[in-house]
Every structure is written in C-alpha cells, then in structure tokens.
Amino acid sequence: MRVLLVEDDRALALGLQHALASEGWRVDALADGDSAAAVGLQGEHDLAVLDIGLPRKNGMEVLRLWRARGVRMPVLLLTARDELSDRVQGLDAGADDYLVKPFDTPELLARLRALHRRAMGRLDERLVFGELELDLAGPELRCRGERVALSPRELALTELLMQKAGRVVSKDSIVGRLSSWESDFSENSVEVYVHRLRKRFADLGVAIKTVRGFGYVMELADGDTGTAAPRAPA
Numbered sequence: 001m002r003v004l005l006v007e008d009d010r011a012l013a014l015g016l017q018h019a020l021a022s023e024g025w026r027v028d029a030l031a032d033g034d035s036a037a038a039v040g041l042q043g044e045h046d047l048a049v050l051d052i053g054l055p056r057k058n059g060m061e062v063l064r065l066w067r068a069r070g071v072r073m074p075v076l077l078l079t080a081r082d083e084l085s086d087r088v089q090g091l092d093a094g095a096d097d098y099l100v101k102p103f104d105t106p107e108l109l110a111r112l113r114a115l116h117r118r119a120m121g122r123l124d125e126r127l128v129f130g131e132l133e134l135d136l137a138g139p140e141l142r143c144r145g146e147r148v149a150l151s152p153r154e155l156a157l158t159e160l161l162m163q164k165a166g167r168v169v170s171k172d173s174i175v176g177r178l179s180s181w182e183s184d185f186s187e188n189s190v191e192v193y194v195h196r197l198r199k200r201f202a203d204l205g206v207a208i209k210t211v212r213g214f215g216y217v218m219e220l221a222d223g224d225t226g227t228a229a230p231r232a233p234a
C-alpha cells in the first residue's frame with residue numbers, strides 16, 4: 001500500500017513516516033498544500049493522511065480540489081483544533097475520516113487499515129490463496145497455521161499478488177506499489193523480490209509465474225487456480 005502523507009510539522013511527519021513504513025507501507029511525505037494537490041491528482045496512492053493547517057493551501061482546499069477533479073482515494077484528515085466546524089467541514093469536503101491532534105499512532109494505523117479495507121471492499125482482514133493466509137492487520141503471512149517470515153516489502157508484494165491471484169500483475173504496478181521517493185526501486189528490484197518470494201513459496205504450494213513482457217501471476221503450484229493442491233502425506 002502506498003500512502004501520501006501531508007504534514008508540515010517535521011517531527012510529527014518523521015514519526016508517522018517511520019510508523020507507516022514499519023507496517024510495510026510505502027510513504028511519500030509532503031509538507032505543503034500546493035505540492036500535495038498536484039501529487040494527489042496523479043492517482044498513485046492508495047490513501048492519504050492530510051493535515052488541515054498547511055502552508056500555501058490548507059488541507060481542506062486540497063481535499064476539495066481532489067474531489068472536484070475525481071480523486072477518490074480515501075483521505076484521513078488531521079486537525080489540530082478540536083472544533084466541530086472543522087470536522088463537519090472536512091467530512092462535507094469529502095474526507096473519509098479524521099483525527100484530532102494529539103492522537104495515538106496505533107489509532108491512526110488502525111483507522112488507515114480500516115479505510116483501506118473499506119476501499120478494497122473487503123469485509124475481513126485476511127486474504128487467502130491455496131494454503132497461504134495473509135493477515136492484513138499484522139501484517140503476517142501464515143501457511144498451514146505457521147508464520148512465514150517476510151520483510152515488509154516482501155509482504156507488500158505478496159499482498160498485491162494475492163489480491164490479484166490468478167491474474168497478471170504488471171511490473172509497473174509492482175514498482176508503483178513498492179516505491180517511495182526516498183528509495184530507488186526499479187524493475188530489476190522487482191525481479192529480485194519475486195525471486196526471493198519464489199524461494200520462500202517453493203514448498204508452500206504456490207508459484208509465481210513470469211508472463212513475459214507483462215509481469216507475474218500467482219498460481220497454485222499444480223497450475224490449478226481454483227482449489228488447493230492435495231498434499232502427499234509426510
């Protein structure tokens with residue numbers, strides 16, 4: 001998941017960047033309303049955390065502009081003032097949720113996960129494919145009940161492939177999902193991560209096949225995309 005974080009309080013922004021990254025989310029951080037307005041229109045983010053009090057254009061103006069231009073990503077507003085008018089205005093302007101500062105980071109993370117789930121139309125916090133089960137709240141991958149240790153980026157790639165299991169995921173969309181502005185993530189890096197996941201999944205009944213010139217598709221290791229492959233007795 002790729003998050004656009006717009007917050008001009010540098011210390012708060014750094015703390016949030018760290019917390020979001022530790023959830024395995026890619027974060028792009030901005031500190032003013034003008035650049036936020038422009039970047040949000042590019043449609044590359046799954047959700048936005050938007051401060052109201054910003055230089056050059058306040059968060060409310062940014063949000064109205066996004067909604068007027070058809071940007072539908074979920075937006076959580078941060079407001080420094082506990083004023084009813086702010087919150088009502090924010091929700092009227094098209095915000096999906098808001099938090100009043102100061103807030104607890106775990107609460108922010110939980111609300112962002114809920115917004116993301118709602119946006120994806122998911123009712124629970126799990127993705128299941130074959131014998132793999134991805135608990136999005138962790139996030140944590142399990143196979144037959146046992147934890148499969150993965151790095152945050154490996155988890156993010158697994159989530160993307162599981163969401164579209166049986167369908168091709170383009171290299172571009174993987175680069176988009178796993179990139180942030182601070183890191184140099186290329187198509188070559190995608191190959192490295194896919195290679196690692198293939199090794200991890202080799203004994204778990206799941207294969208990641210290359211579709212030459214397009215991308216990758218997650219399938220069950222026997223080639224069947226429907227039910228889990230029967231396993232030989234140990």
Ligand code: CA
Pocket residue numbers: 007008009051052053054
């Ligand atoms: Ca501010």
